[in-house]
Amino acid sequence: MEFKLEQKDAADWVYRGEGAANLVLAYTGSSPLFIGKVMRIPKRERNGPSYCGEKENLKEVLTEEERLIWSEPEELVSCATEEQVQLLYVKHVMSPLLGPKHVDAGTHLQVSREFIEIIEKKVSSQRPSWRVDASKIDTHLDSVLLMSDHSLFSHGIDTVRPCVSVEIKPKCGFLPISTFIADRNSIKKSTTRFKMHQILKLRQCETSEVSQYDPLDIFSGSKERIQKAIRALYATPQNNFRVFMNGSLIFGGLGGGTQKTSIVIEKAFEDALKGAIQAKDGLCTTSLIELVAKAVYSSKVLDRLLEVQKLDSLDIEGAIHAYYNIISQPCMVCRELAEAGLSHKYASLHSISMNESLKIVRDYLIAATAKDCSLMISFRPREEGDFGSPYSNIFLQSTNQNFDYKVNFLDLDLKPLKKMETYYEKDKKILNSYIQMLKTMYLEGNKTMEVYETIV
Numbered sequence: 280m281e282f283k284l285e286q287k288d289a290a291d292w293v294y295r296g297e298g299a300a301n302l303v304l305a306y307t308g309s310s311p312l313f314i315g316k317v318m319r320i321p322k323r324e325r326n327g328p329s330y331c332g333e334k335e336n337l338k339e340v341l342t343e344e345e346r347l348i349w350s351e352p353e354e355l356v357s358c359a360t361e362e363q364v365q366l367l368y369v370k371h372v373m374s375p376l377l378g379p380k381h382v383d384a385g386t387h388l389q390v391s392r393e394f395i396e397i398i399e400k401k402v403s404s405q406r407p408s409w410r411v412d413a414s415k416i417d418t419h420l421d422s423v424l425l426m427s428d429h430s431l432f433s434h435g436i437d438t439v440r441p442c443v444s445v446e447i448k449p450k451c452g453f454l455p456i457s458t459f460i461a462d463r464n465s466i467k468k469s470t471t472r473f474k475m476h477q478i479l480k481l482r483q484c485e486t487s488e489v490s491q492y493d494p495l496d497i498f499s500g501s502k503e504r505i506q507k508a509i510r511a512l513y514a515t516p517q518n519n520f521r522v523f524m525n526g527s528l529i530f531g532g533l534g535g536g537t538q539k540t541s542i543v544i545e546k547a548f549e550d551a552l553k554g555a556i557q558a559k560d561g562l563c564t565t566s567l568i569e570l571v572a573k574a575v576y577s578s579k580v581l582d583r584l585l586e587v588q589k590l591d592s593l594d595i596e597g598a599i600h601a602y603y604n605i606i607s608q609p610c611m612v613c614r615e616l617a618e619a620g621l622s623h624k625y626a627s628l629h630s631i632s633m634n635e636s637l638k639i640v641r642d643y644l645i646a647a648t649a650k651d652c653s654l655m656i657s658f659r660p661r662e663e664g665d666f667g668s669p670y671s672n673i674f675l676q677s678t679n680q681n682f683d684y685k686v687n688f689l690d691l692d693l694k695p696l697k698k699m700e701t702y703y704e705k706d707k708k709i710l711n712s713y714i715q716m717l718k719t720m721y722l723e724g725n726k727t728m729e730v731y732e733t734i735v
Contacts, residue, residue, distance in 0.1 A: 282312060286393035292318060294402040296521070296528070297410060298653075300692055304398065305428060305526060315431050318388065319424040320398070321361065322414040340364060344605050345696045347633075348641045362387060362422050368693040373648060376587050381580055381688050385426035395420050407532070429655040429687040430523040432670075441525060441555040444657040445571050446689070447512065448519040451650045452498030452585045459597030459628070461621060464710055466717075467594070471495060475713035482712055488539040490515040497575065498585050506572035513568060515539050522567075524551055555660065557678045566677050573673050574656050578686050584649055591646035593639060595699075595706050600628035601639035602699040612703065644694045647702070653689040658682045 291308030295317060302320045306313040341349065341364065346356045352371040358364045370384035399416040427433075430444035450473045460467055466475075473494050480486045490511060497508035512520035515538070521531030529551040530544070540548075545564065552563035556570075575581060591598070603610040610629065616622040661668060661681040670683035 283389035283391060284394045285391050286397060289394050289397040289401065292398065294405040296532075297322070297406065298518075298690055301690070302402065302406075302416060304402070313425075315428050315433065317426055317428045319385070319426060320395075320416055320420065321365075321423075323417045324414055325412070342696060347605070348637050348644070348696065349693075360422065362424060365692055366424060369691045372645065372693075373587075373688075373691040376645070377583055377649075377688050377691075378580075381686055382691065383427050383429070383687060385424040387422050388425040389422050390420065392418060392421075427687075428526060429685075429689065430526045430657060432657065432659060432683070432685070440659045440662070442523075442657055442659045443552065443555045443567065444523040444526075444655055445567075446521040446523070446531075447497075447509075447571075447654045447656070448652075449497050449581060449584065449654060450494045450519070451588060452494045452581065453589060454495070455591075455594045457592065457594040457597050459600075459625065460594050461596060461624075464596065466714065467710065470713070472709065475709050478716050479709050479712040486517055486538065488515050490517055490519070492519065498581050500576070500582070502572065502576050505575050506568060509568045509571050509575075513540060513564070522548070524555065555658070557680055562677070566675060569677060570658060570673065570675050570682065571656060573675070574658070574671075574684050574686065577673065578656075578671065578684075580654065580686050580688075584652070584654075584688070587649040588646050590642040590649075592642070595643070595702050597625075597628060598639055598643040599699060599703045600625050601631070601636040601643075602696070604629060604631070604633065604636040605640060605696075640696070640699065643699075644696070647694045647698075648691055651694075652691050655687045655689055656684060657687075658684045 288308075291306055291310075291313070292304040293307050295303040295305040297303060300321060302322055304318045304320065306316050306318070308314075340358055340361055341356060349355045349368075349372075352367065355364060355367045355371065358367060366384050366387065369382060374382040374384060395416060396418050399418060402416075403411060430446070431442055451471065454468055454471065456468060471494055473490075473492065477486070477489045481489055491514065492508060492511035494508075496504040496511075499505065516531045517538070518532065522529050530548045549561065549563050552567055556563040556566045558566040593601075599612050600610055603612070610625075613622045613625060613629070616625065658673075659682065661672060661683050668683050670685050673682045673684055674680070675682065
């Protein structure tokens with residue numbers, strides 16, 4: 280798009296929310312170019328390196344090893360900016376896998392330094408404090424990604440029909456079966472990563488309430504289990520569940536971290552839904568949960584997402600060895616395992632070809648994107664007699680309403696190769712925390728039994 284946002288344009292962009300890597304702004308002005316659009320601005324760690332526009336040395340965008348991994352498509356390895364890399368990764372890698380109907384790669388939009396500096400100051404008071412402490416907008420950016428606002432339908436806010444949109448982070452939807460999972464870590468094969476990660480988050484004070492959400496439910500293909508999953512997400516949304524009305528947040532946190540849903544929040548949310556859900560008093564939320572579950576079940580989009588997640592066939596305990604093959608360094612994991620007498624199990628992974636190692640890590644990183652992405656499902660009541668709608672349709676019997684709906688995947692970022700080590704270390708932390716919790720419960724259970732037997 281041949282257009283550049285200047286200082287005067289900053290007033291028309293408002294904070295919508297953020298994840299670990301990007302901050303999202305929504306457009307509120309009147310320009311036809313931007314109505315129904317959002318802007319994604321990459322963040323930088325406060326102590327990390329700054330972005331400085333196009334790089335003379337492409338190794339600063341993709342490392343030499345990353346260019347081997349992403350040698351196809353060729354366009355990807357020749358990108359001059361990180362924003363171009365992300366756009367082409369979504370377009371050429373994730374879109375074919377998940378279906379172009381549900382993926383929007385976006386377009387580049389030029390921005391002035393003055394625009395970015397004003398935005399940085401403008402949103403700082405709206406961002407969660409822990410997000411502000413960790414990262415900031417890099418004021419040296421000269422371009423951002425412009426995307427459709429998937430919390431709305433194609434032409435922005437409909438003044439007649441309200442639009443309700445639900446954003447879900449499904450997380451990993453399968454239990455690993457890799458033979459490279461160490462025997463001591465076999466609990467990974469029977470307990471979801473999400474459940475185990477909840478304990479670590481609780482210990483690190485990232486949450487005060489353990490979620491009862493089970494990703495296996497939402498990926499199950501069962502109407503009842505999908506509905507159970509949506510109810511659990513609603514009860515404890517954390518950063519996995521948000522709801523918008525006409526593009527404005529009405530439930531969940533802007534930057535993640537929302538805790539258990541209180542009675543006060545339930546009442547406010549129920550009232551906010553009345554314009555779109557024609558249910559009896561107190562039943563709007565129940566009807567919305569039913570509507571979301573129906574859309575997840577009918578669209579089958581999670582079937583495709585699950586296939587992509589399962590590209591991780593070796594688990595990080597296997598893939599990390601292929602990573603060390605690629606970076607041509609002694610395997611630190613094998614050194615660690617050798618001390619415990621367990622390294623022999625992984626010797627075969629260090630004798631495979633470079634092409635095999637590249638494929639293992641490429642598949643793992645694609646799967647990591649799929650495990651961390653979001654799903655946006657938007658609904659609007661269908662007008663009576665409207666049989667020419669280009670959108671899918673759901674009939675909600677409990678309210679006697681027909682709804683148009685559409686489904687889009689969000690946050691499909693390319694994961695840096697260097698995160699492989701981070702993934703491995705985090706996996707250990709999650710496992711250790713969960714196993715320690717189980718041991719504590721076991722010991723406390725034994726003590727309780729000893730007291731009981733003494734009394735008896």
